[in-house]
Amino acid sequence: MSSTFLLIAFCIYCVSLLVFVIGITGKKSLQVDNPEAYVKKWGNAGFALTILGFASQATYFFTRWAEAGHIPNSNMYEFMTMLGMMIVLAFIIVFLIYRAPVLGIFALPVAIIMIAYASVFPHDVQPLIPALQSYWLKIHVTTASLGEAFFAVGFAAGLMYLLQNVKFGSKEKGDRREQRGVEFTLFTLVMIVAFVAAIFGFNAAGYHAQYANDVTVTDKNNVESTVKQTVDYVLPPLVKPYNSVQVNMQPFLGMTEAPFEAPSWMKGSNAGRKFNTVIWTVICGAVLYGLLRLIARKPLGAVLQPLMKGIDPEDIDEISYRAIAIGYPIFTLGALIFAMIWAAEAWGRFWGWDPKEVWALIVWLFYAAYLHLRFSRGWQGKRSSWLSVIGFLVVMFTLIGVNLVIAGLHSYSGV
Template identity: 55%
Template sequence: MNLLDISKQAFVIAFLLYCVAFCFYVVTITGKTWKNRDPQVHERKWGKISFITSTLGLITHLVYVATRWAWSGHIPVSNMYEFMSFLSLMIIMAFTVLYLIYRKALLGLFATPLGIVVMAYAAVFPKDVQPLIPSLRSIWLYIHVTLAAAGESFFAIACAAGLMYLLRTVDFKGTDKSARRQKLWLEFTFYSIIIVVGFIVSVFAFRAAGYEAVFTPKPTETEQSRTVEMVYNLPPIVAPHNSQLVSADSFLGMSKPWMEVPSWFKGESSGRKTNTLVWAFITGTVLYGLLRLIIRKPISEAVSPAVKGLDADLLDEISYRSIAIGFPVFTLGALVFAMIWAQQAWGRFWGWDPKEVWALITWLFYSVYLHLRLSRGFHGRKASWLAVLGFLVVMFTLVGVNLIIAGLHSYAGTD
């Protein structure tokens, strides 16, 4: 067994340990209401078991990073599989730091699922070890990416704490305009999370079924037909622009695409990426509908009892402290050191590349958050909504920009 095999097995084991830890955190929180149980003794016992399990997952995850690094000769953050795997590691690490400070097991109930979803999302992408392209062969790769991921991981914990605060404080029985609006946006937040889960489910389901559709570009008057094939692993609802279908497996009678991607969607992979996003929305919406049928109430309302009785002020503080820790780290990694690396790699500090623009938008967003928090007294619900929205901006910077917008950072996208 070589180091790469050990790395792959460590990845799977870490993922399973995180899932088990999440189940233990559920028992820690929900078990306090069981009959004949002392709530404090139960939480202390199961909280310790849960934390030990998530820490074992973290150690195994570090083994994955170390062995893949030793095999490839560079830190494993050079493509979407490696970076998202690394980000999930940093999310669990940030949770571990904050748990040691606050000793609140409930944080694990929301932080570990974030790490699990990000890790599952990473597994969607090609796992082959690829040699670094010339612009990535730099010590700044280690500094820029690791610090950026570390900052983003604390933003993820802030989002989890902010979401818990909202679930704790929103009046689900209220019928006034403000209460309805709060409930609507909370439900939309959970719907957005399920869309990501739908993306993961759809990719793994059709991959397991071995689905494949193949397109080739149509010849034009000035250009002969190319032999480049565009392979879909999801049924083609959206075809590449100006392409022809070569072959496609049958799925529910679907024999041809419903539409073509617009010509202004740049890049040969734009059709496949758009098709993947469409399937994510379809699968996520179906999953959301099934969950609503099963629980017969809004998902946010069904989850809210888990945070009943929790100190809302403490959740607000955890969210703020997480952003206060993550912001300077993100500033150094995603902006300062990134610009130094850009100067060395491309001969300019700033070039308005889509990834650079969205990194700046993320930085400005959290700058506004801290300004409002410190000078305008933004606490509680307003601050929590900003923490949740901020991480959605982070995820679009990491995922949306790579999958939708072509740029110099497109080497981090899917195969």
């Protein structure tokens, strides 16, 4: 039942995005007599659909909670779907303050991408591992994700500002550098979309490969032992696990075995498969981005720039700043203070230099620098927008790269 409500929410979000796009682009293409009233009407319709989608996803959240017996934020599928819901909630709050329909064109896709990305992970309800059996799971993860959701809205508004003000037709060195920065940001989003499409494509084709290797595990008494581990691949293995034996593999483009092996220093659960996933993500992203560039015959930023015409840049800059200003104290509570209290209870220390802890601190310090520069140095406009965009890219690396690639105490979230 919960999965059905999530699918309904996903579809409604897509329709809502389309309504926002019609509202912004239609005022130009249809040459309406009263553009402001036209945009307001379609913006309100898109917002109403967003509320409906959020209600459906909230129903998914609580029905999943009832099915699992615990709050659904204990693995990547549950956390990423919750993050998508929180991004929509943050968008709703910001929209009610500023009434800017154009924000829906950039904030909703981020939520849609998060939910689509979550769908590539196992959907099965999983029992909580001992480390997660605490009421702090509800408090820590929920507040941290809400803070990150406001960072996502700040990112969307910051990207809007850059799309509006970067000179895509200029050949000046500084302008070319800004063009490349915007394109890299768009490429990152395209890469995630391409990865999701690749996973669904190979799943639909029934592709499967499996390897076996010996891994060393340490029990609670610090006694090491060697166990046999099987690793399942959904994407064709370009990189197999280190020192592994191929159990079976479906041929792909004439390839009957993996051409490369993961390096021995790459540790962590299923490190070879995760490294293979990273490689496929970059390849698929490059292919999709190349196709979009071929169709558009110009940078994607230049394609999106006309959507920004008629929008007050100061309003966009203010929206980006306010979203981050709201999210920062929430993130501070959830990702640092509550996390350290829980760590002290679970592991007997407030801080342990675990990779996820380190990157959460990096995110916190980055946004602290953003707010400091905004207040004390008067960084607004482009400089502030660049920081909001870069900051969320750091957040995405913390959520995806650290969880899935770097081994640590939070590696369970990559299962």
